[in-house]
Amino acid sequence: MTEPTNPEVAATTDPVKKNGRDGKSKPTIYDIAKVAGVNPSTVSRALSKPGRVSAKTQKMIEDAAAELNYRVNPFARALPTGRTNTLGLIVADITNPTFFGIIRGAESTATARDYTLMLAESAESSETELTAARRMMATVDGLILASPRMDDDHIRALAGDKPVVVINREVEGVPCVVPDVNKGIGEAIRSLAANGHKKIAYVAGPPQSWMSGRRWEGVQAACEWSKLEAVRLESSKPTVDGGRQVARDVLSSGATAVLTYNDLLAIGLMQELQAASVVVPDQISIVGFDDIFGADFTTPPLTTVRSPMAECGTEAATLLLDVLHGTEHPVSTLRVETELVLRGSSGRLLRGG
Amino acid sequence: MTEPTNPEVAATTDPVKKNGRDGKSKPTIYDIAKVAGVNPSTVSRALSKPGRVSAKTQKMIEDAAAELNYRVNPFARALPTGRTNTLGLIVADITNPTFFGIIRGAESTATARDYTLMLAESAESSETELTAARRMMATVDGLILASPRMDDDHIRALAGDKPVVVINREVEGVPCVVPDVNKGIGEAIRSLAANGHKKIAYVAGPPQSWMSGRRWEGVQAACEWSKLEAVRLESSKPTVDGGRQVARDVLSSGATAVLTYNDLLAIGLMQELQAASVVVPDQISIVGFDDIFGADFTTPPLTTVRSPMAECGTEAATLLLDVLHGTEHPVSTLRVETELVLRGSSGRLLRGG
DNA sequence: CAATTCTTGGCAACCGGTTGACAAGCGCGA
DNA sequence: TCGCGCTTGTCAACCGGTTGCCAAGAATTG
Numbered sequence: 001m002t003e004p005t006n007p008e009v010a011a012t013t014d015p016v017k018k019n020g021r022d023g024k025s026k027p028t029i030y031d032i033a034k035v036a037g038v039n040p041s042t043v044s045r046a047l048s049k050p051g052r053v054s055a056k057t058q059k060m061i062e063d064a065a066a067e068l069n070y071r072v073n074p075f076a077r078a079l080p081t082g083r084t085n086t087l088g089l090i091v092a093d094i095t096n097p098t099f100f101g102i103i104r105g106a107e108s109t110a111t112a113r114d115y116t117l118m119l120a121e122s123a124e125s126s127e128t129e130l131t132a133a134r135r136m137m138a139t140v141d142g143l144i145l146a147s148p149r150m151d152d153d154h155i156r157a158l159a160g161d162k163p164v165v166v167i168n169r170e171v172e173g174v175p176c177v178v179p180d181v182n183k184g185i186g187e188a189i190r191s192l193a194a195n196g197h198k199k200i201a202y203v204a205g206p207p208q209s210w211m212s213g214r215r216w217e218g219v220q221a222a223c224e225w226s227k228l229e230a231v232r233l234e235s236s237k238p239t240v241d242g243g244r245q246v247a248r249d250v251l252s253s254g255a256t257a258v259l260t261y262n263d264l265l266a267i268g269l270m271q272e273l274q275a276a277s278v279v280v281p282d283q284i285s286i287v288g289f290d291d292i293f294g295a296d297f298t299t300p301p302l303t304t305v306r307s308p309m310a311e312c313g314t315e316a317a318t319l320l321l322d323v324l325h326g327t328e329h330p331v332s333t334l335r336v337e338t339e340l341v342l343r344g345s346s347g348r349l350l351r352g353g
Numbered sequence: 354m355t356e357p358t359n360p361e362v363a364a365t366t367d368p369v370k371k372n373g374r375d376g377k378s379k380p381t382i383y384d385i386a387k388v389a390g391v392n393p394s395t396v397s398r399a400l401s402k403p404g405r406v407s408a409k410t411q412k413m414i415e416d417a418a419a420e421l422n423y424r425v426n427p428f429a430r431a432l433p434t435g436r437t438n439t440l441g442l443i444v445a446d447i448t449n450p451t452f453f454g455i456i457r458g459a460e461s462t463a464t465a466r467d468y469t470l471m472l473a474e475s476a477e478s479s480e481t482e483l484t485a486a487r488r489m490m491a492t493v494d495g496l497i498l499a500s501p502r503m504d505d506d507h508i509r510a511l512a513g514d515k516p517v518v519v520i521n522r523e524v525e526g527v528p529c530v531v532p533d534v535n536k537g538i539g540e541a542i543r544s545l546a547a548n549g550h551k552k553i554a555y556v557a558g559p560p561q562s563w564m565s566g567r568r569w570e571g572v573q574a575a576c577e578w579s580k581l582e583a584v585r586l587e588s589s590k591p592t593v594d595g596g597r598q599v600a601r602d603v604l605s606s607g608a609t610a611v612l613t614y615n616d617l618l619a620i621g622l623m624q625e626l627q628a629a630s631v632v633v634p635d636q637i638s639i640v641g642f643d644d645i646f647g648a649d650f651t652t653p654p655l656t657t658v659r660s661p662m663a664e665c666g667t668e669a670a671t672l673l674l675d676v677l678h679g680t681e682h683p684v685s686t687l688r689v690e691t692e693l694v695l696r697g698s699s700g701r702l703l704r705g706g
Numbered sequence: 707c708a709a710t711t712c713t714t715g716g717c718a719a720c721c722g723g724t725t726g727a728c729a730a731g732c733g734c735g736a
Numbered sequence: 737t738c739g740c741g742c743t744t745g746t747c748a749a750c751c752g753g754t755t756g757c758c759a760a761g762a763a764t765t766g
Contacts, residue, residue, distance in 0.1 A: 028722055029722070038745070039746050041723095041725075041747075042745055042746075044724055045724085045725085048724075054744065057744085073722055074492050075437075075721085075722080075723090077722080077724080078723090079428045079432055079723070079724090079751045080722095080724045080751045081724070084428075095450075095453040095454075095457055097646065101448075103447055104448055104474075107447065107474060116473065116488060118471045119460075119470065121457075132464075138424065138425075138427050139437070139439070139469075267650055271650075274652075293448060294650050297620055297650040298650050381751095381753080394715080394717075395714085396753095397752090397754055397755080398754090405714080407713080410715080425752090426752055428751085428752080428753090429754090431721095432720095432723085433753065433754045435721090
C-alpha cells in the first residue's frame, strides 16, 4: 500500500492522509487474514456472513479483528454492494418546529436499526429540494421526503432510483405517511361548536401546500356536519408575521373562532389581536395546527391540533427500512392520528367581550 | 459486469438492484471512454482534473458524460481518495432550538461549498455522542461537535483521526467556535443596573455544561464591575419545567432580576411566577440566553442574550472546510459576539409592584 | 535538421471489500 | 471400502473510480 509520493498531488487533492492522521495504516481484512492465517475472502465472509464459515474459524477471525481494532471501510463495502446503512431525510425548513418530531423520530428509528441519518433542507424551494435529493441518492440506501415541494413526477422518478417514503403528502405509487387531519379537525370543530361558535375562519397556508388543501377540506366537512359556517382566508406566508398580517381579515370576516394552517400563523394572529385589545379567547377563539415547540409559551397557551410528527418520522423510517430489507408492507399509505390539544386560547364565546 | 445469480443471496443481502431499480445499468467512466474513444483513466482525469487533458479531449468527454447522463459514484471515488464531500454534525438535542441556527448555518455553508451535511444527536449522553461520532468518522471528511458532552481526551482522539471543530466549548488542541458571552452578559447587567436592580440571580445549567460555568463567571465579573450583588441558583434540568421548579428559590433569594442559563429556564420561570401573580417585569426582571425560537412568543416577550448560532454554524463549517482544503487558519479559537436583545421581560423595578 | 524537453493519453496497479465458482476433505450410506 | 454429497476454505474476478509511470508525438532550441 503506497501513499502519494508527489507532494504537489498530495497538496492539491488530499491534504489529510488517507489513513489515520497520525500516519499509521488502518487495519484491513488483509491484516486480519494474516493474523488469523486464512484467506481475506474467508475474513470477509466471517464478518458479513457468519455461519458461512466454521465456528472455529469465525472465532479466530473475530479475535484477530478485535486485536487489531479493525473497522470495516464503508466505501469498500458500498462499492460492490451499493449499501451504506444510511437513510436520507429532506425537510422543507429545518427551523420550523413542525419537523423536530419527524427528525427525532426518524433519527431514533434509524439508529436503533444501525443506520445513520443524513439530513438536508429544501428551504421551501422545489429546485433546491430536487438538487439535494439527487445528491443524497448517490450515497443513501433510501430517502424520506418531509412535506416535499417538488411535484409528483419528480418524486416518482426518485423512487425509481432508490426507495422513497413521503411524509405529509400522498403520492400515487410511492409509500406515504400522512396524518389523518380529519380526526383532529373534527374534534376542534366539535369543541368550538359546543362553545357556541357559529362562524369559523380557516387561515390557509402556502398555495402549493398539499396539506393546507387537505386541512381546508377537513374544516369544510366538519363545519358542514356541525352546521357551522366556514370561511377561508389566505395568508401571505406560513409564519408568525403572516399570522399578524391576516388579523384584520380575520376581524372583518365576522368569525368568532379561527383555525389556522399552522401554529406560527396562530401565534402571530394572537399577538396582533392582543395588541388591538382583542381578548383571547373571550372575544375570539384561536386554534392552531401541529402543536409545535413553543405553542404553549403564549398567553393564553395555544389550543392546537397535534400531528404526531415523531410518530410520522418513526413510521416513515420503519417503512423505508422494511422496503430496504425486502419485508412485505401491505399498505402504501400509512395514516397516523391527529388529536386536539385543548389549552387556553379557545373557549366559550362571551357576548361583547 | 455480472449481477448476483444466486437468488437466495440476492434476497438476503441486496433486495434492490445495485443499478437503477428499473434494471438499467448506470453509466460509468468505462461507458464514457467507449463513447469518447479514450482510455478510462483519461475520462477520470477529465472529470476530476480538468487541465490535465487537452481542451479537445475535455470537450469530447464532457459531451459524452452529458449524453449518457453520467453521475460519479461517490463510493468508487471515496475508496482510493478517502473523500466523500460530507461533513458530520452532532448536536446535543435536536429539538433544542439553540441548535437551529447552528444546523442552518452549517448546512448552508456546506451546501455552498458542494458538501453534504450528515446530522446526528447525542441525546445529552456522552456515550451516545461518542458512538455517533465514531460511526460518522468512517464516512465524513470532517466533524463538527456542537456543545459536546464527551470529555476533552475523547475529542482530541477523534481529532487525531479526521479534522474536528467544536462549538460552544474550548478544547486544547482542537479548533473551536465559541460565543463571547461576556459581551452580551455585560450589556444585560448594565441594562439591569440602569434600571435600578441591585441583586441579580443566575440560574445555572447542567453541572457538566462548560458553557454554564462560563456564563456564571461572566455574570459574576459583570456584577462586580457594576457593584451589584450576584447569587447563583441551581436548576435540576435546563428545560421549561426546570425553570418552573426554580421559581420558589428565585423569590426566596431576594433578587429583583434573574439571568438564566438558557431561554427555556427563563420561560418556565416566567410562567410559574405569573401563575403566582408576580408581575414581570414590574416586580422582577427576567433575562434568558440564546434567543431561541419561541423566545418572543411569551407575554411579555423575553429579553435575552442572543448567541449568534447561525454564525457559529457557518464559521465552524468554514473552519472545517478550510482545514480540509489545507488552507492555513491562524486562530484555533474563533469568538463570535453575543448581544442583548431587549424585549418586554426586563425593565425598571417598580417599588412594591 | 537533430536533439532535447514538454504535453498528453494509455497502461495497469491499486483502494478494501464482496462473492461465484471450485476443490479438498470429511461424513455417511450402500 | 467406495461413491456421493455436503461443508468450508481458497482463488480470482469484480465493484468504479484514481493515479504513478511510461511512451509517443509535438514543440522548441541550438
